[in-house]
Amino acid sequence: MPGEHSYAMRATWTGDRGSGTSGYRDYDRSVTLEVEGKPALLGSADAPFRGDPARWNPEDMLLASLVQCHLLSYLHACVTTGVVVTGYHDDATATLVLDGTGGGALREVVLHPVVTVAEEEMVDAAHAAHRQANAWCFIANSVNFPVRHEATVRVAA
Numbered sequence: 001m002p003g004e005h006s007y008a009m010r011a012t013w014t015g016d017r018g019s020g021t022s023g024y025r026d027y028d029r030s031v032t033l034e035v036e037g038k039p040a041l042l043g044s045a046d047a048p049f050r051g052d053p054a055r056w057n058p059e060d061m062l063l064a065s066l067v068q069c070h071l072l073s074y075l076h077a078c079v080t081t082g083v084v085v086t087g088y089h090d091d092a093t094a095t096l097v098l099d100g101t102g103g104g105a106l107r108e109v110v111l112h113p114v115v116t117v118a119e120e121e122m123v124d125a126a127h128a129a130h131r132q133a134n135a136w137c138f139i140a141n142s143v144n145f146p147v148r149h150e151a152t153v154r155v156a157a
Contacts, residue, residue, distance in 0.1 A: 010034045011043075030055065059106070063094045065139045066109050066147055074113070074133035083126045086156050087116035106145050114152045126153040 015028030029045035030052060045051030046059055056064075067090050078085050090113040098104035117126045130149045134140055140147040 008035070025050070028052070059094060059096060062106065062143075063092055063109060066137070066143070067092045067111060069137040069139040070111055070130075070133050070147070070149075071113070073136040074115075074129055077129035077132040077136065078117075078126065081125045081129060081132075083122045083129060084118035085115055085126070086118055087114075087154075089114055106143070108146045108148060109143075110148045110150060112150050112152075114154065116154045116156050118156055120155050123153050123155065127151060 010033070012032045012034070013030070014032055015030040017027055019026050021027050029050055031043040033041040033043050041061075042055045043061070044053075044055035044057055046057040047053040051057055071088060071090065074088070075085060077083075090111055092109060092111045094109045095107045096104055097107045113130070115126055117123060130151050134147065134149065137147075
């Protein structure tokens with residue numbers, strides 16, 4: 001599967017309240033994100049930046065991309081090493097640091113996956129699969145901040 005893959009999406013700003021961007025407080029940060037054949041995703045800025053807290057913000061989406069990419073890469077790593085995963089959830093966190101000039105950057109993301117495996121003998125390989133998943137994750141390989149893993153592996157009852 002080597003090669004190049006392309007992705008396309010349309011972002012449409014829907015926040016004109018009638019006077020456009022005539023002032024910082026005069027417009028809404030609402031946006032609709034669309035990919036052909038998929039449901040629209042409603043986005044906005046984060047609430048501290050005058051956004052709608054009920055909508056996805058760019059920081060949410062980047063964190064979601066990292067979490068989902070790691071999860072899918074991890075499941076693949078487990079299959080290749082004979083680890084049978086029967087459950088997986090992740091309460092991931094991200095830290096954004098503002099620079100005082102209106103900009104900032106994510107400092108790090110910490111994934112907290114809790115994985116359930118079928119047998120006790122799979123626990124060590126299940127932990128090791130996180131390293132492989134990180135190496136395979138396209139999104140983690142594309143960001144300029146650390147993506148750490150603090151994993152828990154449990155054995156199914």
